[in-house]
Amino acid sequence: MKENTSNNEKVTLEELQLPQDLKKLSLSQCSALCKEIRNILISTVSKTGGHLASNLGAVELTMALHRNFNSPEDKIVWDVGHQAYTHKILTGRLAQFSTLRQENGISGFPKPEESPHDTFISGHSTTSVSVACGIAEAMKLQGRDNYAVAVIGDGAMTGGMFYEAINNCGRDRRSNLIVILNDNNMSISKSVGSLSKYLTSLRNTEKYLNTKRAVERGLGKIPIVGNSVAKGIKNVKDSVKSNILEQSTMFEDMGFIYLGPVNGHSLSELEEVFHMAKSYHQPVFIHVKTVKGKGYRPAEENPGEYHGISKFDIATGNPEVAAADSYSTVFGKELVKLADKDDKLCAITAAMKYGTGLQFFHFKYPDRFFDVGIAEQHAVTFAGGLASMGMTPVFAVYSTFLQRSYDQLVHDVAIGKLHVVLGVDRAGIVGEDGETHQGLLDVPMLTSIPNTVIYSPSCYMEMKICMRKAIYKDKGLAAVRYPRGAENVEFDQSDITEDWLFKQVCGSDTLIITYGRLYNEAFKAQRKLLKEDISCDILKLTRIHPLDGELGSKIIQYKRVVFFEESMGCGSISEKVGDMLSELGYCGDYSRVTADGFVKQASVRSCLEKLGLTSSKMAAYIKNRRNDDVKA
Numbered sequence: 001m002k003e004n005t006s007n008n009e010k011v012t013l014e015e016l017q018l019p020q021d022l023k024k025l026s027l028s029q030c031s032a033l034c035k036e037i038r039n040i041l042i043s044t045v046s047k048t049g050g051h052l053a054s055n056l057g058a059v060e061l062t063m064a065l066h067r068n069f070n071s072p073e074d075k076i077v078w079d080v081g082h083q084a085y086t087h088k089i090l091t092g093r094l095a096q097f098s099t100l101r102q103e104n105g106i107s108g109f110p111k112p113e114e115s116p117h118d119t120f121i122s123g124h125s126t127t128s129v130s131v132a133c134g135i136a137e138a139m140k141l142q143g144r145d146n147y148a149v150a151v152i153g154d155g156a157m158t159g160g161m162f163y164e165a166i167n168n169c170g171r172d173r174r175s176n177l178i179v180i181l182n183d184n185n186m187s188i189s190k191s192v193g194s195l196s197k198y199l200t201s202l203r204n205t206e207k208y209l210n211t212k213r214a215v216e217r218g219l220g221k222i223p224i225v226g227n228s229v230a231k232g233i234k235n236v237k238d239s240v241k242s243n244i245l246e247q248s249t250m251f252e253d254m255g256f257i258y259l260g261p262v263n264g265h266s267l268s269e270l271e272e273v274f275h276m277a278k279s280y281h282q283p284v285f286i287h288v289k290t291v292k293g294k295g296y297r298p299a300e301e302n303p304g305e306y307h308g309i310s311k312f313d314i315a316t317g318n319p320e321v322a323a324a325d326s327y328s329t330v331f332g333k334e335l336v337k338l339a340d341k342d343d344k345l346c347a348i349t350a351a352m353k354y355g356t357g358l359q360f361f362h363f364k365y366p367d368r369f370f371d372v373g374i375a376e377q378h379a380v381t382f383a384g385g386l387a388s389m390g391m392t393p394v395f396a397v398y399s400t401f402l403q404r405s406y407d408q409l410v411h412d413v414a415i416g417k418l419h420v421v422l423g424v425d426r427a428g429i430v431g432e433d434g435e436t437h438q439g440l441l442d443v444p445m446l447t448s449i450p451n452t453v454i455y456s457p458s459c460y461m462e463m464k465i466c467m468r469k470a471i472y473k474d475k476g477l478a479a480v481r482y483p484r485g486a487e488n489v490e491f492d493q494s495d496i497t498e499d500w501l502f503k504q505v506c507g508s509d510t511l512i513i514t515y516g517r518l519y520n521e522a523f524k525a526q527r528k529l530l531k532e533d534i535s536c537d538i539l540k541l542t543r544i545h546p547l548d549g550e551l552g553s554k555i556i557q558y559k560r561v562v563f564f565e566e567s568m569g570c571g572s573i574s575e576k577v578g579d580m581l582s583e584l585g586y587c588g589d590y591s592r593v594t595a596d597g598f599v600k601q602a603s604v605r606s607c608l609e610k611l612g613l614t615s616s617k618m619a620a621y622i623k624n625r626r627n628d629d630v631k632a
Helices: 020-024 025-047 059-068 087-088 129-142 154-158 160-170 192-202 206-221 224-244 246-253 268-279 295-303 325-339 359-364 378-386 399-414 443-447 459-473 519-531 550-555 574-581 606-611 616-630
Strands: 074-077 150-155 177-184 257-264 284-289 345-349 368-370 394-396 420-425 450-456 477-481 500-503 511-514 538-543 543-545 560-568 591-593
Touching: 020 059, 025 059, 059 087, 059 150, 059 268, 059 399, 074 129, 087 150, 129 150, 129 160, 129 177, 150 154, 154 177, 177 295, 177 368, 224 450, 246 257, 257 268, 257 394, 268 284, 284 538, 325 359, 325 378, 325 394, 325 420, 325 459, 345 399, 368 560, 378 394, 378 399, 378 420, 394 399, 399 420, 399 477, 420 459, 420 543, 443 450, 443 477, 443 543, 443 560, 443 574, 450 459, 459 477, 459 538, 511 519, 511 574, 511 616, 519 538, 519 616, 538 550, 550 574, 560 574, 574 591, 591 606, 591 616
Parallel strands: 074 150, 150 177, 177 284, 257 284, 345 368, 345 394, 394 420, 420 477, 450 477, 511 538, 511 560, 560 591
Antiparallel strands: 450 543, 500 538
């Protein structure tokens, strides 16, 4: 970019060396770039899907951050991370932005291996302040005078880790830590009127800060009485704040300087408050107010619907592809039917009412519906409390977020043999959200917990059967896991079962074992192989844990056994079947096809194909195992 660009000269993102050129621009030029960025966000997400509303609301905030801090030397930590699209655009990834969330493209979340400007991977919520605190302390130890900036949404403030972090970070610390609350939903405290706004704006001025420091230094020099007078003034000031500036009390009590609230769509206000925050050289909390979905009316009017969205038509705002149903909606509607006849049944979500299909339950039975916010640990222990009083709590949660509550599942549910039911949504591969969101760890996690039963249905009808079994027949912790999206069924649904089923072909010496939606792939693989005169039987598991003791004697009758599983291999059901066969002295060919390591973003189909879990890959694998036997 030219050094002497006029303040009124129009510039485009493509002309700039980003992010460094942003500091050379006028505020009016930056405002024009913000409009350009919003157009790019809307255009791109309409084609790729992704998190739209939160990113539209954070455009000016991100622009101001990169104008006032020096990334990557200053570390910006995004929480949850799905609001970092503008950050990606402003840090050299404009040309690649059309590949957002696509295979071999850029991630929908910050990813250090993708760019040095992405400080920390952050697909899960409430981690940013802890991360930034650690970074700030490390920089201090290393003698560096850079800043660590955590950007956290108001929704994440329902997570306990946020409070653990600010309690630890603020008190008695002298580090360059700045926490920015991007408040785009509800006020975190009640309004206190124009006087509060006036005093807040006064405190945010450099003149106020300089005067305050000068008075403190002057009083400190007065012999004998100076410190007492200073302390008295501070006590009066704190008393006024506690009665008038209630919104600042909590953070300042924890050792932070509180600045705000600030208009998050005013670059001038943001830059002023960032300048002030940097001058303190101690933990600062900045409260920024933004509008979720800013600049795109459908997203402004319905920010929840545009939080995470599939492809959509820009003109109408309607999704391009809207499935008529899904496992989530079927689960939610079936739970309502069960609740119609059972007043002990309760539903719990951790800020994912619509994502897990529980809006139907909330609408009909609001007194028995509980949204605990982004607080999965609390959700599980809360469910344990309900269960201890004879209620039947059902916690519907994405597989990736269930990971956050392992200790509570063990300590607060399983040990006490309390009956809690988990609806494990998005189990298995989820696709474009990538490594942080793939549901590949719930099986190894849950199978490690005693007194736990796990079901993995292969279709809607089977899921309904499993739900009834988990809610009314099982004791202790019971989980029903199901994938993202709609069912895809070609097999005869008379095959459905709550336990296990053999799908046999006469005279086969090869057995496929699988469960969940992979049964449909195994069924298609069986038909493909039959066309080549290769027969194989299928063992479909529905209750996948604990394993039925009778299965071992049936499996060892086969010369060749292959387990296809949509899970991490370590701790998986296929590993447990291998142990069972080993104990029985099985001497045949047993092999497993599972995930091994984190799976990057791509379509669900592409991910399954790479893992060898599609029907064509299954058929090819079995043929290769047979050929190896012949060669041997």
